[in-house]
């Protein structure tokens with residue numbers, strides 16, 4: 479079973495992924511693998527060096543990285559649940575915010591398995607950016623306007639996807655976790 483956690487930078491994905499894993503292991507006695515994208519060191523390096531200069535290359539690099547990630551996930555047979563911190567909805571939301579055609583991104587990613595559940599942590603960019611670490615590589619103003627577009631794109635995607643559940647991430651972490659647990663509980667029961 480594949481669960482994806484999505485949202486703009488600083489929305490709380492990594493924190494939620496870790497706590498969900500603990501809960502599933504301790505309370506539900508499930509074997510859980512926590513993973514994240516970008517996945518490979520080699521492609522992450524290319525993304526840093528080349529990708530940010532050009533959104534087409536960036537789309538292809540994130541998608542190629544996903545191909546390697548998915549092949550690796552397929553071999554992890556000992557787990558009941560795999561939680562991935564970011565998946566193909568990140569490419570659709572971010573790279574279309576950078577001007578790439580959404581349908582082309584979907585086409586490039588169409589062979590990857592669809593998660594049974596995606597939790598979208600929704601939060602205004604202005605709030606998320608206050609949670610992001612200070613040494614972030616992006617220019618602050620550029621990043622704020624990009625993240626606003628990315629958030630809109632994520633919300634647009636949810637209109638056509640019943641398996642994506644929106645969680646208001648401006649709430650306390652305890653509330654966010656509780657809502658996420660309810661969605662996961664529905665899936666595993």
Ligand SMILES: Nc1ncnc2c1ncn2[C@@H]1O[C@H](COP(=O)(O)OP(=O)(O)OP(=O)(O)O)[C@@H](O)[C@H]1O
Nearest residue numbers: 486487488489490491492493609647649650651654
């Ligand atoms: N609901 C919440 N309310 C307040 N702070 C939160 C909440 N959830 C997470 N945080 C805090 O916000 C910061 C960013 O969280 P986290 O690293 O989980 O976000 P992220 O979405 O994984 O970010 P990125 O995409 O930039 O890696 C952390 O300091 C975390 O403790």
Ligand SMILES: Cc1cn([C@H]2C[C@H](O)[C@@H](COP(=O)(O)O)O2)c(=O)[nH]c1=O
Nearest residue numbers: 487515516540564565568569570572573
């Ligand atoms: C998978 C993926 C990621 N991104 C962007 C989103 C973030 O700004 C970084 C990843 O960093 P994180 O804070 O460790 O999550 O990369 C993207 O633009 N497109 C993608 O497909």
